[in-house]
Amino acid sequence: MAAVEFIKDLCTPALIIDLDQMKRNAEGMLERFHTLGVQLRPHMKTHKTLECADIMTGGSRRCIVVSTLAEAAFYADNGYDDILYAYPLPFDKVERCAELSERLSLFQVMVDNHLALQELKKRPLKQGQVWKVWMKLDCDNGRAGVPHCDPAALQLALEIWDTSGVELMGIYAHCGNTYACQGEQQIKAVAQDTTKIVLQFMEKLEAAGIKGVKSSIGSTPSCSQPVPDMALLSEVHPGNYIFYDVQQSLIGSCSLEDVAVRVLTRVIGHYPHRNQLLVDCGWTALSHDGGGRLPTGYAIIEGHPELKLLSMTQEHGRVEPISGKLDFKQFPLGSLLTLMPYHACATAMMHPVYFVHSKGKIIDTWKPTRGW
Template sequence: MASTAVELIKDLSTPAFVVDLDIVKRNASVMLARFQKLGVQLRPHMKTHKTLECADIMTGGSRRCIVVSTLAEASFFADHGYDDILYAYPLPFDKVERCAELSEKLSLFHVLVDSSLALQELKRRPLKQGKAWHVWMKLDCNNGRAGVPHAEPAALQLAQEISETEGVELTGIYAHCGNSYGSKGEEQIKAVAQETTTFTLQFVEKLKAVGVKGPKSSIGSTPSCSHPVPDMAMLSEVHPGNYIFYDVQQSLIGSCRLEDVAVRVLTRVIGHYPHKNQLLVDCGWTALSHDGGGRLPTGYAVIEGHPDIKLVSMTQEHGRVEPVSGKLDFSQFPLGSMLSLMPYHACATAVMHPVYYVHSKGKIVGTWKPTRGW
C-alpha cells in the first residue's frame, strides 16, 4: 500500500473518501466463509472499488476468479497478475478486438452475450493459438435489465447456438438479481434469491435435456448473497460486489447493518448562513454523487453522529446542510469542523474519487488508487 504524509483521517484535506480496512476485511471474510460453507465458488465483482488491494482481499489473495464491469477494469487486473476474469457486460461490438487480445493473453477470460448477433461478432474474430472464446449467456430471471428472458424459447435457442459454434465454448449461464434491490428485509431478499436460483437451475436442466451439458450457473447481488437460500448451494458460482463496502442503501434493504458500512466521505463546514438556517460543506456531488436522489430522512447521506441534520442538496463542489426540523445550533458545527458522511450508494461515491484513504481506527495505513474509464 502506498503511504501518505497525513497520519490520521481527521487531518485529511477534504472532501476525502476513507475506507475502514478492518470492516473491509470482515465483510470479505464473512462472504468467503459463507460460500465456502455452501460449497459454491465466490467470484467477487470488482466494480465497487476497482483497486488491486481490495481485489486481493476479496479473492483471499488468489488473484483468480473475478468479475468486472468494464474492459478498463479487465485490463488493469490482467496487467497486474489477475486471471480468470469474467467481463459480465453485454458484449459491446466496438470492444471485440480488445476482448480477443485479453482472451489470447490470459489463461481464462470470459465474455457475456445475450444475442445471436453478438455471437456472430465473436465468430468473425477467431482466437489465435487454437483458443476458444469462453462465453457466458446472460439470462434475465425477472431483473429486467439485460439478458434473454428465461422462459422464452429464444433463451434455449441461443444457448444451443453458442454451444454448437466452432471456436466458442458455452462456459456458463449468468443471471444478476438486481431486482433484489427492491426488497425490504431478509424475507423479501430471500424470495428474489430463490426465484433467480430456481429459474437459473431450471434453465440449466432444460439445456441438459436437449443435450447441452456442463455449463456453469452463476447468480448474485449483494442482497441475495448476504442472505442466501439453501438452493444456492446447487449453483456453480455467485458474483456479488458491493458487500465489500456496503452502504446506507444496503442497510435499508436489509443486506447489512450500518456498522458494516466501510466507507465515508469526510467533509468540512465552510459556511454558516443563519438567515437560511443552513450550513455549507465542502462536499458537492463530485465527492458523493447524486445517487439516492436525497430520499433518506437525512437527505443524500447519513451524517454520522448527527441524526438531526440533513444534507438537503448539492452542487458540483458545495453541499447544503439543514436541521431535520427546528433551528440549527451553529455552535455545534464551527467553521472548519469535520462531518463524516455515510454514502447512500458506495459504488457511485467511490467512483468519484481518484484516491481512497485506507485507515484502521482512524489511523491512515495506506492509499488505494482505483482504475477508471471503460
C-alpha cells in the same frame, strides 16, 4: 501534499475506507459461500482497485468479474486471471476482448443474443484458443439477458454450445430486482426465484445434451441473505458488499455498522439567517445517487441523526436540521462531519484516490482504475 497520519488531518472532501470493516465484509462473504460449497466470483465494479481485489479474492488474484474492459485490462496487467467481463458483448470491443482471451488463460465474455455470437465467430482466436462465453439469462430483472421464459434462451445456449471456436462456460443471471426489496424475507424470495429459474434452465440444458456448464447468480442483497438452494449453483458474483452503504442497509443486506466507507467533509460556512451550514462535499464527492430521498437527504451524517444533507452543488453541500434551530456552536467552521453514502459504487466513482484507515490511522492510499 505531505503524507497524512490520521483521518482528522486529511484535506476534505475525502473518501475514507475502514480496512478492518472491509476485511470483515470480504471474509464474511468468502466464508458464507465456502460453507455453501459455491465459488465466490467477486465483482470489482464498486472499488476498481488492486488492493480491494486482493482482499475479495482472498489473495488468489483469480476468479473475478468486471463491468468494463478497462477494469479487465487493469487486472490482467496486474497478474489477475480468470476474469469474466460480464457485460453484453460490445461489438466495438471485440478485438480488445480477443487480445485478452489470447493473453490470459481464462478471459470470459458474455452474450445475450445471436449477433454477438456471430461477432465472435468473425474473429477466431489464435493458436487454437477458444472464446469462453457465458450466456446471460434475464430472470425477471429486466436489464440485459435473454428472458428465461423465451424459447430463444435455450436456442441461443444450444447455438453457443454447437459453435466451433467457442465454449459455453456458464449461465449468468443478475438479480438486480433485489434492489427493490425491503428486508431479509423479500430478498430471500427474489434469491429463491432467481435460483429456481436458473436451476430449471440448467435442467433444460442437460436435457438438450449440454453438460458441465456453470450456473451463476448475483447481487449484493441476494448474496448477503442467501437461500439454501443457492448451494446448488456453481458461482455467485456480488460486489457492493465490500463497502456496503445506506441503500444496502435499507434493503436489508447489512446493518449500518457494516458500512466500511465514508466521505469526510468539513464545515465551511455558517448561515444562521437560513439555519444552514455549508460543507465542502458537493456532488463531485458524493454523487447525486439516491436523489436525496433519505429522511436525512443525500447521506447519513454520522452521529447526527438530527441533520439533513439537503442539497449539493458541484463543490458545496447545504446542511440543516431536520427540525428546529441549528446550534452552530456544535459545528465550528473547520470541524469535521462524516457522511455515510447512499450508494457506495456511485460515491467511490467520484474519487481518484481512497484513503484507507484502521481505527482512524491512515495506512494506505488506493487508486482505482477509470474509463472503459
